[in-house]
Amino acid sequence: MDRKRNISMAVIKRLPKYHRYLAELLRNDVDRISSKELSEKIGFTASQIRQDLNCFGDFGQQGYGYNVRELYAQISQILGLSNDYKTAIIGAGNIGQAIANYNRFEKLGFNLEAIFDANPKLLGIRIRDIEIQDIDKLEEYLRSNSIDIGIICVPRVNAQKVCNILVNNGVRGIWNFAPVDLVAPEDVVIENVHLSESLLTLTYLLHEKDEEIEE
Amino acid sequence: MDRKRNISMAVIKRLPKYHRYLAELLRNDVDRISSKELSEKIGFTASQIRQDLNCFGDFGQQGYGYNVRELYAQISQILGLSNDYKTAIIGAGNIGQAIANYNRFEKLGFNLEAIFDANPKLLGIRIRDIEIQDIDKLEEYLRSNSIDIGIICVPRVNAQKVCNILVNNGVRGIWNFAPVDLVAPEDVVIENVHLSESLLTLTYLLHEKDEEIEE
Structure with a gap:
């Protein structure tokens, strides 16, 4: 082309x-x-x-x-959709589970391979036939399984640590839902979904319109 | 100011x-x-x-x-955060439930007042003490309850219809998670979270980096 x-x-x-x-x-x-x-x-x-x-x-x-x-x-x-992508979700809380259950991504060629969480209560639970594994096993898993995109859904304070593990084990794409800006080498692509920021943009624009009406 | x-x-x-x-x-x-x-x-x-x-x-x-x-x-x-905002979630599927369970928004002054869904199996279930109501009751609800922000988490094909009901009943802020661009009057603010688009931006950039490496 x-x-x-x-x-x-x-x-x-x-x-x-x-x-x-x-x-x-x-x-x-x-x-x-x-x-x-x-x-x-x-x-x-x-x-x-x-x-x-x-x-x-x-x-x-x-x-x-x-x-x-x-x-x-x-x-x-x-857009790179002629390739298939292997993904892993790290953090199986609200957002992580929602992403895991969302079958639209599969149709686009994104195959969810693994889910990790730190909460002992979640371990062993299956989401669409994928068992939630202990986050302590993430590094080991990545050494023997190739993952293209890591989907970070852990709390803010743990996100950079998870990002480091992913990047140090060959993951080159990070889809980050934690409300923090991650640091990674230049050959890694990070795409953020910052939900709070989106919501605050909405309130800013609402507030601005209210002021216009009041004037 | x-x-x-x-x-x-x-x-x-x-x-x-x-x-x-x-x-x-x-x-x-x-x-x-x-x-x-x-x-x-x-x-x-x-x-x-x-x-x-x-x-x-x-x-x-x-x-x-x-x-x-x-x-x-x-x-x-x-950012308009000196106000409190009353919100309602329409669509209690994966994303809708994740947003409903996310307590971070409450701390910022967003109070979830109601949840609606069309799925009979979900009706009556409570998420953080809010009962999921039949989407057929949305219009009636909005006539007697003031909602500032409607959070649309229904499938693509139903999103515009839900948006119309919200807007016709005084909702001025729409936080839209459906993968569609909604049409609304000028005094309504729409903020989109298009997850697939975010993911495709990621794959584009990954694909681009691969090409650089291959050259």
Whole structure:
């Protein structure tokens, strides 16, 4: 693929949204779509869409638009979804269990291989046929099993320690739900889901609107 | 407060992070901090920090730095956390239950008032002393109870319908976990947590690093 380098983070963050909308078009048996039609659905401008997709190669055809199936396949590939990923969840509390039970990720090629927790009460319980193991066995497990993505759902104070164990044993992708910014070497990718921060963004915007109304 | 208008979304998105770091400093009994020291912790440049905080008023003092407790209180107020918020969860599946069980939000002033689901098997079950109610009663409930934030955790296909019921009955804040972009009037604030999109950003970046290594 004639792929240009130095894609901006803003473009990268928009790609999964293209992927989601194209999946919906496929479900609705739409074969092709113009950047203008896609724009009306997705809410980005048509020129933004053309510019974004041009970063990755020469999709679309003047006067024809995009072939939905092809564009979906190519964006899937760009997103790395042509690979399968082995994942492990560390921390089987509320969020960890919710992620473990969420079957949508499997369809995208994410295979949950193991779950770890420190709470003795949880050990041995099975979530979708995967037994929760003692977190003390994480390191040993990683030495003999290759994991692509570690999903950190432990409390804030333990998150960096878990991250270190994962990284020192070859895990290169970290999906972090703990409300802390983890430190890792440059070749490790960390993606955070900071739920409290999302909620506080919501209250900020609500509060701002209230002030507008009061004025 | 001498608050400037038209704060950029980028600044707004950084505020909860300041809030989180200042909370940690308070826990560690730190009284004051310079923008330089804060920069080392939080990872933004010192000039970025001064610029961000200047958007909201005249914090900090040359040569003294920021009074941690005062800055925390002011950022809390800016984030709208001086108010309490009444929340309701719609959809008590994996994510809905995880959010309901997460007690961190309560400490920030978010009080969960009600939980709704369509699954008859879940009705009557209590999560932290709140009984799961039939989603058919949501509209009736909202007519006699004021809810500030509706937390949507229903499947994609039902999310817009739930959003409409919430909005038509006075809910002005929507925290949306369904993988869909909701449509609502301008005076409603929608904040999305799109977990799949976060995961696909991670795989994109992993895939990109693999390619760098292969070259």
